[in-house]
Amino acid sequence: MLAVRNLEVVYDDVILVLRGVSLEVPEGKIVALLGANGAGKTTLLRAISGLLGVHEGEVTKGSITLDDEPIHRSNAARIVARGIKQVQEGRQIFAELTVEENLRVGAHTNIKHLKENLARVYGLFPVLRDRRKRTAGYLSGGEQQMLAMGRALMSDPSYLLLDEPSLGLAPLLVQQIRDLIVQINEQGTTVLLVEQNATMALSIAEHGYVMENGKIVMDKPARELLADEDIREFYLGLGAEGAVKSFRDVKHYKRRKRWLS
Amino acid sequence: MTTFLQAVAGGLGQGSVYALLALGFVIIYKSMRVVSFAQPAFMLAGALAVSFLAEALLGIPSPWGFFLALVLGAVGVALLGLGIERTVIRPMVGKPVFVIAIITLGIDIVVRLVANIFIGLDVRPVGDPWGLNSINLGGVQVQERHIVMLVTTVLLVAVLFSFFKYSRLGLAMRAASFNQETALAQGISVGTVFATSWAMAGALAAVAGTFQATGAGIDQNLWIIGLKALPAIILGGLDSLGGAVIGGFTVGLVESLVATYQGDFAPWLGQNFSVVSAYVVMLLVLLVRPYGLFGTKEVERV
Ligand SMILES: Nc1ncnc2c1ncn2[C@@H]1O[C@H](COP(=O)(O)OP(=O)(O)O)[C@@H](O)[C@H]1O
Ligand SMILES: [Mg+2]
Numbered sequence: 001m002l003a004v005r006n007l008e009v010v011y012d013d014v015i016l017v018l019r020g021v022s023l024e025v026p027e028g029k030i031v032a033l034l035g036a037n038g039a040g041k042t043t044l045l046r047a048i049s050g051l052l053g054v055h056e057g058e059v060t061k062g063s064i065t066l067d068d069e070p071i072h073r074s075n076a077a078r079i080v081a082r083g084i085k086q087v088q089e090g091r092q093i094f095a096e097l098t099v100e101e102n103l104r105v106g107a108h109t110n111i112k113h114l115k116e117n118l119a120r121v122y123g124l125f126p127v128l129r130d131r132r133k134r135t136a137g138y139l140s141g142g143e144q145q146m147l148a149m150g151r152a153l154m155s156d157p158s159y160l161l162l163d164e165p166s167l168g169l170a171p172l173l174v175q176q177i178r179d180l181i182v183q184i185n186e187q188g189t190t191v192l193l194v195e196q197n198a199t200m201a202l203s204i205a206e207h208g209y210v211m212e213n214g215k216i217v218m219d220k221p222a223r224e225l226l227a228d229e230d231i232r233e234f235y236l237g238l239g240a241e242g243a244v245k246s247f248r249d250v251k252h253y254k255r256r257k258r259w260l261s
Numbered sequence: 262m263t264t265f266l267q268a269v270a271g272g273l274g275q276g277s278v279y280a281l282l283a284l285g286f287v288i289i290y291k292s293m294r295v296v297s298f299a300q301p302a303f304m305l306a307g308a309l310a311v312s313f314l315a316e317a318l319l320g321i322p323s324p325w326g327f328f329l330a331l332v333l334g335a336v337g338v339a340l341l342g343l344g345i346e347r348t349v350i351r352p353m354v355g356k357p358v359f360v361i362a363i364i365t366l367g368i369d370i371v372v373r374l375v376a377n378i379f380i381g382l383d384v385r386p387v388g389d390p391w392g393l394n395s396i397n398l399g400g401v402q403v404q405e406r407h408i409v410m411l412v413t414t415v416l417l418v419a420v421l422f423s424f425f426k427y428s429r430l431g432l433a434m435r436a437a438s439f440n441q442e443t444a445l446a447q448g449i450s451v452g453t454v455f456a457t458s459w460a461m462a463g464a465l466a467a468v469a470g471t472f473q474a475t476g477a478g479i480d481q482n483l484w485i486i487g488l489k490a491l492p493a494i495i496l497g498g499l500d501s502l503g504g505a506v507i508g509g510f511t512v513g514l515v516e517s518l519v520a521t522y523q524g525d526f527a528p529w530l531g532q533n534f535s536v537v538s539a540y541v542v543m544l545l546v547l548l549v550r551p552y553g554l555f556g557t558k559e560v561e562r563v
Contacts, residue, residue, distance in 0.1 A: 054442045080448030092443040094436050104429075105436040109448035111429050155448060 001026050001067060002048070002084070002159055002192070008061035009040075009047050017043045019214040020062065025159065030181065030191040032205035032222060034198050040214040041194045042089055045161045048192075049086040050076035066159075081109050085157035089164050091148040095137030099128055102136050102147055106154030113156060120187075121150040124180060142173040149180070159190045166197045174200055202226045266401045268521040269514065274407025276513020277414035281469035282490035283497065283505035284421065285462030290499050291438040292458035295358050297365040299345070300466050301487025302372035303338050307467020308387055308474040308483060309376050310334035315388025323390040324409075330388065331471055335464040341372075342463025346456050354455070369484075377481050387474035406475040417468070418506055421461075425502065430457060438500075492543035498556020507555070512539040 002025040009018040017040050025031045035041050046052045048064055050071075064072040071079055094102050103121060107114045122129040125146040131139060136147060145165055152160060162181065166174040174197065182204050185191050195201035201222075202208055208225040210218035218225065282300060289297045314330035321329060345368055353361050391406040425431040430453070437444035437454045445451060466487075470479075473486050493512045497504025520535035527534075546554060 049446060051442060051445060054445065075450075076445040077448045077450045080446070085448075086446050088443060088446060092440060092446075094439045094443070096439055097432075097435060101432055101435075105432050105444070105447050105449070108429060108433055151447070 002190070003065045003068075004044070004048070004062070005065070006062035007044070007047060007059060007064065007072075009043055009052065009057055010060045011043075011055060011057045013056075013058075017057070017214050018047070021211070021214070021216055022062075023209055023216060023219075025190060025192050027158070027190050028185075028188070029207065030185050030193060030205045032198075032201035032208040033192060033194045033211060034196070034201060034208060034225075035211035036196070039211040041211055042163055043214075044211070045086055045163050045192075045194060047072065048079075048161060049084060050074055050079045051086070077109070080155060080157070083155075083158035084161065085152040085155060085159070086161040087148045087152045087163060087165065089167065091141075091144040093136045093139070093144050093147050093151070095135070097136055098132065099134050099136050099139070099147060100132040102151050103128070103132075103154050106151030108155070110155040114154075117154045117156055120156075121153050124153070124183060125150050142169055142176070145169065145173075145177060146180070149177075149184070153184065153189070157189065159192065160184065161192045161194070163194045164196060165193075166195060166200055178204055199226070263401055264521060265518075267403070268517045270398075270401065270403040270407055272514035272517030273510060274404060274410045274513070275517060276510035277407075277410040278469045278473050278486065278509075279489050279493045279512045280414055280506045280509025281417065281465045281472070282487055283493040283509045284418070284502060285465040285469075286490055286494050287497075287499065287502055287505040288458045288465075289462045290494075291502075292434060292454050293350075293354075293361070295361045295365070296499070297459075297462065298362065299342075299365045299368040299372065300462060300490065301484035302369040302376070303342060303463045303466035304470030304473070304487050305376045305380075305479070305484045306341065306372055306470070307334050307338040307463075308470035308479045309379055309385070310337050310467065311471045312385055312387045312474070312479060313379075319388075327389055331468065334471065335467040338467035339460040339464040342459040342461075343456050346459035350459070351452065351455065373481075373484060380479055380481055382481075384478040384480045386478045387471055389471075389475040391475060393476050404476070406472075410472045410475070413468070413472075417465070422502070430454075434458065489539060492539040495543050495553055496546050498553025500557050501553065501555035504553055504555030508553075511542070515539055515542050 004021055004023045007018050007021045008016065010016050021044060023033070033041055033044070043057065046055065046057065047059055052058060059072045063070050066082055066084065071082065094105060097105070103118060104114070107117060110117065127143055128147060128150055131143065136144070139147060149165065165177050165181070169177065178200050181191060181193065193201050193205060202225055205222040208220060208222045209216050210225070220228070282304065285300050286296060289295065311330045311334035314333050315327050318326040318330050320326070349364060349368060350361065353364060389406065391409065394405045395402045396405055425435055433444065433449045434454050434457065436447065437449055437451055441451060470483060473483060489512060490509070493508035494505055496511055497508030515538050516535045519538040523530055523534050
């Protein structure tokens with residue numbers, strides 16, 4: 001089990017972004033982490049995968065454990081070697097490399113099983129096999145998301161952390177990505193799914209967390225969260241904030257609206 | 262025609278030195294986004310190491326003793342580069358690029374000062390078996406050493422390109438160069454990438470320095486040739502390995518052709534114009550393509 005307890009994260013020594021976050025990802029499950037833009041979801045994933053340092057961030061309190069062993073002081077390479085792999089927000093494929101080179105980079109920590117893992121990834125994403133000699137930068141958005149997920153799977157991780165995989169994709173593609181996540185999970189990979197598309201995430205997750213301003217404000221089985229009228233109403237932006245005041249608020253409102261659509 | 266071919270042969274031979282040097286600059290630049298000014302010193306240190314090793318290996322039949330000395334010298338300078346990266350450069354990672362560039366300049370000066378002690382004021386032979394001998398290839402006089410330099414460089418470039426295309430570490434280096442955070446997320450150790458790039462640049466500079474010293478020998482000013490790699494990388498683009506090779510050979514060819522023909526066609530430019538000709542071509546290219554012929558547009562210059 002991957003467990004986050006009472007985690008505090010600070011950027012640039014002063015900006016407190018996570019304020020005592022606790023969360024559990026039991027083996028074999030899909031867990032959803034929801035929340036509006038800026039809530040701290042990406043920061044939590046960075047903390048788990050050891051990528052805070054790149055952003056001048058630091059864990060100042062609390063712990064992250066993998067099967068009861070602390071990992072929040074380990075570096076990224078070590079954490080990947082322990083079987084936790086993150087797919088970053090915005091895909092972040094190596095655009096200059098070919099599709100297959102991207103996948104081989106994903107196999108960096110598990111070069112021994114390159115063949116099997118490549119076969120598995122091409123099985124999950126046949127389109128990547130068709131495009132394997134293509135420069136990755138020329139793939140469509142959906143294909144890039146698949147490449148990013150496939151690249152992560154190339155080391156055969158036990159835990160996959162997905163940061164907004166549906167972002168910017170057409171509804172049909174969102175469906176496809178959703179089904180693929182289920183398939184990956186059925187093949188034995190535990191998934192922590194960060195999403196703004198709450199309906200999509202909760203439809204496949206066992207359990208859901210809602211994060212706001214660096215805190216977990218709700219922690220329930222996914223089914224209950226989906227049915228929770230308070231949540232729907234609050235995240236639709238129709239709560240206490242009142243009337244729309246500025247363009248920024250409008251944007252914010254729209255974003256929240258999309259969040260549950 | 263013979264004159265022309267002779268100039269081309271000489272240009273390709275000399276261009277090999279520039280290409281090897283430029284590759285080292287580009288490899289470090291791609292991994293750390295820093296132009297390392299320590300390359301000229303590595304070049305000098307390499308030539309010096311090879312000269313001592315070649316002396317020690319005189320028992321081995323020519324030219325194999327010299328080639329063995331070259332390999333050992335390159336490995337030695339690679340280790341030197343590795344050590345310097347680990348102890349001096351790594352602690353500076355995250356500091357402004359400008360600061361790191363200045364530190365590499367300091368490394369260059371220190372390494373050269375130490376090397377100069379061993380060189381002394383005389384010219385030291387590097388121990389190559391070719392000297393300035395030429396052979397006649399279909400009527401064209403070509404220096405033997407230029408043939409060796411060109412062939413070795415072509416082989417090295419082929420090995421290097423396969424390394425970056427097929428090997429696990431080579432791919433990791435390309436990935437880290439493109440996006441460091443995402444490379445980290447794949448479990449790549451960026452420290453290993455930095456260290457490897459310094460070792461490779463050191464080895465390439467050592468070979469370049471040794472080649473430069475064939476024929477004329479090593480003196481304290483050998484490192485100045487290292488500055489010729491700058492027009493080469495700027496021609497090719499700071500972040501392009503292929504560009505470094507083409508840039509290096511272009512500089513060699515331009516110099517050689519200008520040296521051969523300028524006296525006939527443009528004597529008013531004065532003698533020795535060929536020495537600066539590479540810089541003139543570099544300026545002309547920069548006017549048209551500020552990021553070099555093969556470089557990436559966004560790349561900033563240091
Ligand atoms: N590198 C950083 N330095 C300082 N603040 C940051 C940094 N990255 C994110 N933040 C801040 O942390 C908060 C949470 O960001 P993030 O984790 O990206 O949220 P989410 O992924 O939920 O949108 C935001 O207020 C954001 O501005
Ligand atoms: Mg985010």
